[in-house]
Amino acid sequence: MKIKTLLRVFPALIIAASIAIGVFISPVSAVSSAPITGHVGxxxxxxxxxTPVTGTNYTVHFIGIDxxxxxxxxxxxQSTVIPTNGFVSGNFPVPAVPKGNYKISVLGDGNPTAVDVGNFAVTPSITLSTISATAxxxxxxxxxxxGANLAVNIYFGTTQxxxxTPLMTVSTTQNVNGSFTSNPFNLPQTPYLPVPYYIxxxxxASNIASTQFAILSRIISLSQExxxxxxxxxxxxxxxxxxxxVSVFFDSITNTPLVTVAANSLGAIPATSIVIPPATRGQHTIYVRDNTYTTVxxxxxxxxxxxxxxxxxxxGPVGTVMTVNGTGFADSVVVGFEFxxxxxxxxxxxxxxxxSFSKTITITNSPSGVHVITARVTTDAAMFAQANFTVSSKIxxxxxxxxxxxxxxxxxxxxYPNGQITLAYDAIALPTAPATLTVLPDGTFSGIFTVPGAVEGSHTIIAADGLGNVATTxxxxxxxxSISPDTSATPGFVGQDITVTGSGFKPNATITVKLEENSVATGTSNTSGAFTITFKAPVIAKGAHPVTVSDGQTTKPFxxxxxxxxxxxxxxxxxxxxxxxxxPITFTWGAVTDQSNPVTYKLEVATDANFTTLILSKEGxxxxxxTTTEAEELPTVSKKVPYYWRVIATDAAGNVGSPSTANSFVVGFSWADVPVWVWVTVGFFAVIIIGGGVYLLLMRRRSSF
Incomplete structure (x- = not known):
């Protein structure tokens, strides 16, 4: 039964719905509007x-339900005159109304029934204060x-x-028209993408609108501009x-980059230092370029x-060759210099x-201290640069x-001008001529001094003006x-005159000459440190011996x-x-002459010609x-086994000569050399022997008889 009833009323419901929808959606027959959807504005x-509109004036209405x-x-x-034919046409911007479906009606003042010309669906939309910007x-x-009276969230991302988390939330609560204006918000730091971002x-009520947005690169700041x-x-x-x-350039992105760095995950480069390269005075441009997308x-x-x-x-001192390097001037201009x-x-x-330019300049005479060097464009006195040069003292x-x-x-x-110069030689005051040395206005002075006595070698000359300026050289x-004669080629000899001369030693000083470690002569230097000392070569062995001459400070060896x-x-x-x-035997020989006197002799007496067995040796x-002494008397020998003697000469330098040719001699028997007791003994035994013989002879005769 219920189904039958529903089937009976269904056509009527369809017709009623169609009529209701047609009021808001379907255009009036033979009238039109376009487009049928869009956003406010x-x-x-x-x-x-x-379809004519009757009356004198007409109005157009945008009608809907929120x-x-x-x-x-x-x-x-608003009220507009109707054309004589009654056909009205025109255009208008969509008014600020919430999202929804609206009917467009034209109403003439001569007929209370409006002519509906079409329907329009209002959609959400957003616009931005700018469509591209830097973070x-x-x-x-x-x-x-x-929608009216709704909360609206704002999002930012690579998609819609x-x-x-939204960037911010705004509200249309106080705006029944469904419109809003957000508070300003700062774009977050975001890397560059070759595709757009979306806001x-x-x-x-799930109403949504998006628009594209482009992130621009930027130089956030320069530490100085x-x-x-x-x-x-x-x-x-x-x-x-x-x-x-990312690279940083100066004046052109086609130049060689000043520096290249890597951006972080947000597309920002770390604080990067550059040095301003040579360029003319005036405005220039610093570029920061993305090397992945070089147009960015x-x-x-x-x-x-x-x-x-x-x-x-x-x-530096006067005479210094200084190089002046200039930058930041105009190009191709002449620059002069001032001191x-x-x-x-x-x-x-x-x-x-x-x-830019480079110029060498020699510092001329000037007082000590800081001086201003100026480089100035000859055709533009206002374009100049200055730097300080400090002149130091020099002697x-x-x-x-x-x-x-x-x-x-x-x-x-x-x-310093008018300063009084004092000189020192290794910290010892040094007299000068003139006695007072005064610095001239250009910071210079000159004088003469006499070299004092001092050790040989390098010494420090010190000049001071008493005002803090000191220089050394x-x-x-x-x-x-020198020593004379030179015995390196022709050796000297004992007793030889040796002369030592010198200059540059301490004045009025005692000069000591030593051979080996023994003093052999002394003398005194004169006021200029010169001296001459002569001494005899002492008795020393042959060969090289060190000789020194010294004033107590300086020693010269020879x-x-x-x-x-x-x-x-x-x-x-x-x-x-x-x-x-x-x-006693007296041995004599001829004298030997030698450079190194005195000569001493050695006497040797031997029992053989080779002098292997000496029975007498006398040296010095x-x-x-x-002449031999009594104790040195030699035993008697025959000619078959004679004695041999020779003499060897030695000079004062210890040089031992070859032995002389040996002579032989004998010592013979002499009765006079027989002692008395020998004669007594011999006589005693002779008497006994003779007497005994006579006795035996007599006894034999007696017995024969």
Whole structure:
């Protein structure tokens, strides 16, 4: 039964629904509007043709029901004259109304029945205060066509996302038209992408609208935006490819990069220092470029508003050759130079195309202290740069070597004007000529001093003006000494005259000459440190011996070579060879001459010709004869086994000569040499023997008888 009833009323329900929907959706027959959907502000075109509108004037209404079932009727065209044919047409912008379906009606003042020309669906939409910006830029979102009195979340991402944490939430609570204007919000630091980002608005009724947004790269900051060539500038930038390579350029992205760094995951580069390269004065551009997408770059102006010069070296004495390197000038201009405001004659240079130059300048006579070097464009006095050069004190001496008593000229530069110069030689005050040395206005002075006595070698000359300016230089003190004769080629001999001369020693000092470690002579140097000392070569062995001469400070060494020629063998005189010598025996021989006197002799007597068995040896004999003592009497020998004697000469240098030719001699028997007791003994036995013989003879005769 219920099914039958439903079947009976279903057609009527379909017809009623169609009529109801047609009121809001279906266009009136033979009338039109376009488009049929869009967002607030869209332009809608309409026409009532062929249905005329009666009356004098007409109005156009935008009619609908919002989500709260509230009726909305917005007059979009005010009273307008109806054409004579009654056909009305025109256009209007979609008014600020919430999302929904709306009817467009034209009402003439001559007929209370409106002509419905079409339907229009309002959709959500958003616009931005800018569609591209750098991170940190304040962005305002303008929304329309959303639900009335709803909360709307704003999202930012690479897609039309409605999830996650929104950038911010706005409300249409106070706006029944479904529109809103967000508070400004700063874009987060975000890396560059070759595809767009999206900003999306999503209300609590799931109404959604998105728009594309492009992230731009930027130079966040420069630690300074003006300065000079050579300044260190810190660059902060973002909006580049995440973890990508980023380069910093000066004046052109086609130049060689100043530095290349890696961006972080947010597309920002760390604080990066660059040094401003040589360039002309004026405005320039610093570029930061993405090396992954080379069309992505940021730039910022940098102004070179200072010219600069660098001095190398920046200090030194008069005569220093200084190099002036200039930057930040105009290109191809002539630059002149000044020293303490006074132009340096002949010193000019032309800058290159980058406003740079290099020029060498020699520091001329000037007082000690800080002086201002100025480089100035000759055609633009306002374009200049300055730097300080510190002049230090300096002294020179001529000659740089000498000996005690020599005169030396000393000259100084870089001292304080009118200062009184004092000199010292190894910290010992040094008299000068003139006695007072006064510094001239240009910081110079000159004078003469006499080299004092001192050890040989390098000494320090010190000059001071009493006002804090001190300079030093080296002076080499040469001390000369010689020994004569030179025994290196021709050796000397004992008793020879040896002369030692010297100069440059301590004045009026005791000079000591030593051979080996023994003093052999002394003398005194004169006021200029010169001396001459002569002594006899002492008795020393042959060969080289050290000789020194010293004043107590300085010692000069020499070598004295004693001759090594042995004296000849002596000529023997008595006893002559083969004779019988009478004791005591006197041995005599001829004298031997030698350079190294005195000559001493050695007498040897042996029992064989080879002198292997000596029975007498006497050394150090200073005369040419020797007589044996009673204790030295020689036993008697025959000619078959004679004695042999010889003499050997030794000079004072210890050179031992060859033995003389040996002589032989004998010592014969002499009755006179027989002692008395021998004769008594012999006589006694002779008497006994003779007497006994006579006795025996007599006894034999007696017995025969």
């Amino acid at each position: 869209s332009t809608v075109t309409f026409s009532t043709d062929p 989500a709260g079932n509230n009726s909305i009727n917005v007059t979009v065209i 940190g830029t304040p962005i305002i979102v303008y929304g329309s066509g959303f 996302t409605t999830t996650g 999306t608005a999503f209300d609590s 003006a300065g000079a060539v050579g300044d260190s500038v810190t660059v902060n930038a973002d909006g580049f490819t995440a973890l990508g390579s 770059f940021a730039l910022k102006a940098f102004t070179i508003n200072q010219s600069k010069i660098i001095l190398s070296p920046a200090s 303490d405001g006074t132009a340096i004659t002949g010193a000019t240079v032309t800058t290159d195309t980058k406003g 020179t001496v001529s000659p740089t070597t000498g000996k005690t008593g020599d005169s030396v000229t000393i000259s100084g530069t870089g001292f 080296a002076f080499s003190s040469s001390i000369t000494a 070598t004295f070579t004693m001759e090594g020629t042995a004296p000849a063998g002596p000529t023997l005189t008595e006893p002559a060879s083969g004779i019988k010598a009478k004791q 004999l200073t005369t040419t004869s020797y």
